[in-house]
Amino acid sequence: MTEPAKPDVAATPAPVKKHARDGKSSATIYDIARVAGVNPSTVSRALSKPGRVSAKTQKLIEDAAAELNYHVNPFARALPTGRTSTFGLIVADITNPTFFDIIRGAGATATARDYTLVLADSAESAVTELTTARRMMATVDGLILASPRMDDDDIRALARDKPVVVINREVDGVPCVVPDVNKGISEAVRSLAANGHKKVAYVAGPSQSWMSAQRWDGVRSACEWSRLEAVRLESSKPTVDGGRQAAREVLASGATAVLTYNDLLAIGLMRELQAAGLMVPDQISIVGFDDIFGADFTTPPLTTVRSPLGECGSGAATILLDHLAGTGAETPDTLRVETELVLRGSSGRLIPAK
Amino acid sequence: MTEPAKPDVAATPAPVKKHARDGKSSATIYDIARVAGVNPSTVSRALSKPGRVSAKTQKLIEDAAAELNYHVNPFARALPTGRTSTFGLIVADITNPTFFDIIRGAGATATARDYTLVLADSAESAVTELTTARRMMATVDGLILASPRMDDDDIRALARDKPVVVINREVDGVPCVVPDVNKGISEAVRSLAANGHKKVAYVAGPSQSWMSAQRWDGVRSACEWSRLEAVRLESSKPTVDGGRQAAREVLASGATAVLTYNDLLAIGLMRELQAAGLMVPDQISIVGFDDIFGADFTTPPLTTVRSPLGECGSGAATILLDHLAGTGAETPDTLRVETELVLRGSSGRLIPAK
């Protein structure tokens, strides 16, 4: 696509190299040293660890640096130290709103602590995920994996190389940040029970998804506790389309209330059910997970169990950065954050058919 | 938040340095050279430019590399060459769905051409945008600016340093990728005219937005052509909330059809209007721009003018990468892509009040 024509390379009159490396390339510590009349190593010290140099030479050097518009060369710095002031974040799908707040949260604490965040997308594939992770490992100081699809063992292998933090999944021996689903789910189920529902369906996500299993566990035990019947259904994929396709099974199950693995499924399901003539929530209640962007665009707006994804992102970044600051043997284990029910219009009292 | 307890640093028995740099750090070309019985420089040649070395030594080296699980060190490579096989993409807001497809498109062609995409968010601020851009310039080979908020001059200054491509805006002297709004807008306006509308409002975006100006121009001239009255209204910010706030002015304007700078505004506007008791589209038609994720979640689903954002992203990346491949003096100028109307439920025939 958009390939420029190849043939017209013939008559290239003046091969004007723009962006040339020649001439006044950016200044180095040597230039500063010359201007300030000191040794390059002194410049290095002054610019990295303030305090290891006398006050006046410090100022001398800083002035020269400012004048020469000096910027450190990250590569030259990374070579001897091995540190890049950079960490990676890999998400399954950049366009999945679930990850927005995670990205924001991680990004915010990154810049707050003078780190650069490198973001990558694994296209929902376990193998590309591993590939990207490996590629990244070469350029970053640490890695955050959000809802990873790869094996526990692969994650641990990565973690042996450099610090790794996992979000939305528990992996033994690796620091994790996971929402505790129980509070949000039990609120949701209690609300459903109070509204006259007797049978609840859970539409599951991808089979490799640790989080989907968690949620099903939570739903099942909450239902048990509230003396509701719980049934688990499968979905083809955790998207709006997947939700549409799940509608048949949901109907067939006889459940009057549905929780879905995520909001995308919930939205698709709701639309398909409405298209089939059902009233939401009068005839069937629908509850999603995550409270993604757009969850309140629907009619009725979606009831959902919200995870504090922003906190997850910033929490993971904090753990990672603390780990990198490396005061020693911190084993932050797993950080749990609370979930809560966001009650909107898609769930409510069941109106018995006449 | 989530600060780990500091005090318990006391009893740290074995300061086990995990992730140590010591011992079997990753293999270098020297290791390969030793194993293959050749000179390091030969290894370098064999691994970078295939063909500049005899077939059998080539294989020898490749085998050794594979055995030692060798990976190039990007920093060491970048130091002498100045090239990083990396380019940056700066968007105003990662959580704004408008940019999804741009990101995807750029990311896809990046990996297709063995480049790594570094993504950054400017938090909708012109100054952070410039700051991040400058920071990035040190680590990337080139830069893509999507809907930049900074001055033309700043962009040109950046472009003097390294190749820059701009999306959604035209900047003199810099390669640009811009959707041509005219086709989509004229389709939209013709449709409105055919449905009995006489007066059309345009709710504008940020004043610095080049694209917002383009769209207003398009709306005005299309209305002129169709003999409709066109009026321009302002918005506080290009978000759902901004759309809500614009509802009063829209009502006051007397227009029966509204085009908004983007879908977010359209969604907010529609919800507020509906909350006020208006029927969409019977009493008022609403048309957005971009066809973002969630635009069809609303009731009625949103009519919108779609830009091929994916194409924009991949197109910009292609231009940039071709530029970097640098066969010489390609001046791709600006690449225009077509827009089209996506007709959904939020626009339609005007039902005259009795």
Place this chain on the structure above:
DNA sequence: TTGTACGCGTTATCAG
């Protein structure tokens, strides 16, 4: 406190 000298892993420039 500051200067000296060397290494980080790779590419580029020469000879051979």
Place this chain on the structure above:
DNA sequence: CTGATAACGCGTACAA
């Protein structure tokens, strides 16, 4: 076609 050697820009023991 291949081997030696000098950069690339910065950090850092070590010595002064």
